C-alpha cells in the first residue's frame with residue numbers, strides 16, 4: 001500500500017521534520033511512501049478557467065504534475081502544513097484547489113482513500129485545529145476518509161508546537177505522541193478499508 005505525503009511548508013524545517021518522521025515510521029511498517037515537498041516547486045493557484053472540465057487536464061503546466069500522479073496512485077494521503085494565519089499554508093491551499101482537474105477526469109478518483117492531517121504551529125494554541133479542519137474538510141469534499149488520533153486525545157490529527165525552531169520541535173514530546181496516535185489509526189484504517 002502506498003502513502004503519499006504533502007509538505008505544505010515553504011522551508012526545509014519543522015513541518016518537513018514531522019512528515020519525514022511519519023513517512024519513515026510507515027515505511028518501517030511495510031508501506032511504500034512518497035513525499036512531495038513544496039520547497040523550490042512552482043504550484044500556481046487555480047484560475048477557475050474551467051479548461052480542465054472541457055479538456056480533462058489542467059491548463060497550467062507546473063510541479064502539480066507530480067502531485068496529480070501521486071494522488072492517483074496513493075491509498076493513503078497525509079497533508080502536513082505549518083499553521084499560517086490560523087490556517088493552512090498558501091501552497092497547500094493551491095494544491096487543494098488544483099485537484100479539481102483530477103476530478104474533471106474521473107469524479108471518483110480520490111474516493112475511498114484514507115487521509116490524515118498534521119499541523120505545526122509556532123504557538124501552542126496557534127490555530128492547529130483550524131488547520132486540521134481545513135484539511136479534514138478537503139478530505140470530505142473529495143470522498144477521502146479522514147482519520148483522527150481517536151476519541152481520547154489528538155482528536156483531529158497530529159498537532160505540533162514548534163516555537164519556530166527545529167530544536168524545539170524535536171523536544172515536543174506531546175506533539176510526537178499525537179503523531180504516533182494518529183498513525184496507529186491511519187494504519188488501522190488503511191488495513192481495514194483499502
Ligand SMILES: Cc1cc2nc3c(=O)[nH]c(=O)nc-3n(C[C@H](O)[C@H](O)[C@H](O)COP(=O)(O)O)c2cc1C
Nearest residue numbers: 009013014015082083084085086121122123126162
Ligand atoms: C506568515 C506566517 C503566519 C504564521 N501564522 C501562524 C499562526 O497563525 N499560528 C501559529 O501558531 N504559528 C504561525 N506561524 C508560525 C509557523 O507556523 C511555525 O513557525 C512553523 O513551525 C513553521 O513551519 P516550517 O518550519 O515548516 O516553515 C506563522 C508563520 C508565518 C511565516
